Amino acid sequence: MSLRHAILALLTVEPMTGYDLLKQFEASVGHVWHAPDSQIYPALRAMEKDGLLEGADVTWGQRGTKRRYTITESGRAEFRAWMDTPLAYPRDRDPVHLKAAYLEWATPDAARAQLRAHIAHYQERLEQWREKIREIETGGSSMLNRRLATVPEHEHPRTIAFKRYTYEGMIARAEAEIAWAERGLALLDELE
Amino acid sequence: MSLRHAILALLTVEPMTGYDLLKQFEASVGHVWHAPDSQIYPALRAMEKDGLLEGADVTWGQRGTKRRYTITESGRAEFRAWMDTPLAYPRDRDPVHLKAAYLEWATPDAARAQLRAHIAHYQERLEQWREKIREIETGGSSMLNRRLATVPEHEHPRTIAFKRYTYEGMIARAEAEIAWAERGLALLDELE
DNA sequence: GAAAACATGTAACCGGTTACATGATTCT
DNA sequence: AGAATCATGTAACCGGTTACATGTTTTC
Numbered sequence: 001m002s003l004r005h006a007i008l009a010l011l012t013v014e015p016m017t018g019y020d021l022l023k024q025f026e027a028s029v030g031h032v033w034h035a036p037d038s039q040i041y042p043a044l045r046a047m048e049k050d051g052l053l054e055g056a057d058v059t060w061g062q063r064g065t066k067r068r069y070t071i072t073e074s075g076r077a078e079f080r081a082w083m084d085t086p087l088a089y090p091r092d093r094d095p096v097h098l099k100a101a102y103l104e105w106a107t108p109d110a111a112r113a114q115l116r117a118h119i120a121h122y123q124e125r126l127e128q129w130r131e132k133i134r135e136i137e138t139g140g141s142s143m144l145n146r147r148l149a150t151v152p153e154h155e156h157p158r159t160i161a162f163k164r165y166t167y168e169g170m171i172a173r174a175e176a177e178i179a180w181a182e183r184g185l186a187l188l189d190e191l192e
Numbered sequence: 193m194s195l196r197h198a199i200l201a202l203l204t205v206e207p208m209t210g211y212d213l214l215k216q217f218e219a220s221v222g223h224v225w226h227a228p229d230s231q232i233y234p235a236l237r238a239m240e241k242d243g244l245l246e247g248a249d250v251t252w253g254q255r256g257t258k259r260r261y262t263i264t265e266s267g268r269a270e271f272r273a274w275m276d277t278p279l280a281y282p283r284d285r286d287p288v289h290l291k292a293a294y295l296e297w298a299t300p301d302a303a304r305a306q307l308r309a310h311i312a313h314y315q316e317r318l319e320q321w322r323e324k325i326r327e328i329e330t331g332g333s334s335m336l337n338r339r340l341a342t343v344p345e346h347e348h349p350r351t352i353a354f355k356r357y358t359y360e361g362m363i364a365r366a367e368a369e370i371a372w373a374e375r376g377l378a379l380l381d382e383l384e
Numbered sequence: 385g386a387a388a389a390c391a392t393g394t395a396a397c398c399g400g401t402t403a404c405a406t407g408a409t410t411c412t
Numbered sequence: 413a414g415a416a417t418c419a420t421g422t423a424a425c426c427g428g429t430t431a432c433a434t435g436t437t438t439t440c
Binding site: 002005006009012029030031032033034079080082083084085086087089091092093094095096097098099100101102103104105106107110113114117121125151155157158159161162163165166168169170172173175176177179180183184187191 | 197224276283285288296298299306351355360368375
């Protein structure tokens with residue numbers, strides 16, 4: 001059910017259309033939660049029906065209209081309730097480690113390719129996340145700035161600190177994954 | 193599609209019934225891939241239909257029968273092909289970090305409880321995984337021993353090394369998660 | 385004789401993916 | 413005029429969860 005809460009989180013800042021949200025999912029929130037258009041539009045309609053959002057048609061150009069969604073009090077309450085509820089951890093289901101456990105079945109080349117892909121995957125994300133932290137530090141994050149505009153000034157350090165903290169966690173995870181995969185490459189050399 | 197491959201991996205060691213597999217998913221493989229009975233039994237039937245397994249009814253007691261599944265050559269080939277195929281990484285979807293990014297919305301107590309639950313969650317797994325490594329080191333893992341019995345002796349170090357390597361990766365990840373959550377608790381104290 | 389373990393299923397539901405589909409507006 | 417962007421959907425499918433359901437065998 002996190003998609004709904006990610007949407008609520010975004011709409012606490014300002015009203016948005018489905019397309020606006022889609023762009024956010026491709027940029028900021030997308031780093032922790034991905035959602036395609038085919039999921040967003042139906043979710044918005046369902047959330048409006050459930051009273052979490054209020055939709056309003058806005059004219060756009062000559063003939064066009066778009067629907068702008070505003071979070072309701074009920075939506076805010078739902079988001080706060082979710083924030084105060086401990087998460088249920090999903091069962092372990094990890095294809096990377098599943099494969100690693102049977103690496104003797106792969107050809108050495110395939111095993112190396114797999115580990116290198118693992119490194120490349122996390123390296124790429126590492127750079128994106130580091131860039132995000134730089135943005136936060138230099139005040140260049142427009143979404144964060146809009147969020148800050150909605151909270152009292154003395155709350156700013158908290159808001160900023162948690163965003164930063166989130167990315168630091170993802171960076172630490174990525175670094176651990178890269179280190180692990182590098183040990184794997186060394187292990188393959190040893191065993192050859 | 194990893195459920196099928198986890199099943200194939202287990203059946204490369206020896207033929208098993210659905211129930212045997214279920215027990216394995218609760219014990220060894222379960223640490224990297226969870227599967228409930230409601231998923232295993234239908235999967236086995238489908239895999240038999242697809243020629244990856246061969247099922248045979250075995251009498252059990254007076255009136256009972258059970259179905260024992262053996263991996264076919266086609267099943268072995270499929271497993272090897274999977275092992276040699278690079279994994280597609282799923283899109284980011286991480287409720288823990290999603291929540292962390294909006295931690296200013298939670299009450300300080302709820303935020304602390306969340307982080308402590310995060311620590312407890314990984315601490316528990318950490319102990320399970322460390323225990324697994326001890327088992328591997330002392331030769332006390334019966335599943336691993338059965339697997340070793342099916343491979344030539346000079347291959348044993350590889351097989352053992354990859355199992356150990358897998359658990360080391362999960363341990364490193366858990367340690368990173370715990371360290372991150374502890375930094376979070378400290379951050380909450382600072383911001384108070 | 386009762387409890388624990390062994391054995392196997394069905395069905396409704398849910399969140400997410402992939403592919404397909406369409407049209408308006410703005411910018412160059 | 414054409415391209416990029418804005419805007420919004422439908423539908424089939426897939427893997428997984430939860431709840432429901434039943435019967436046998438072995439062990440104490």
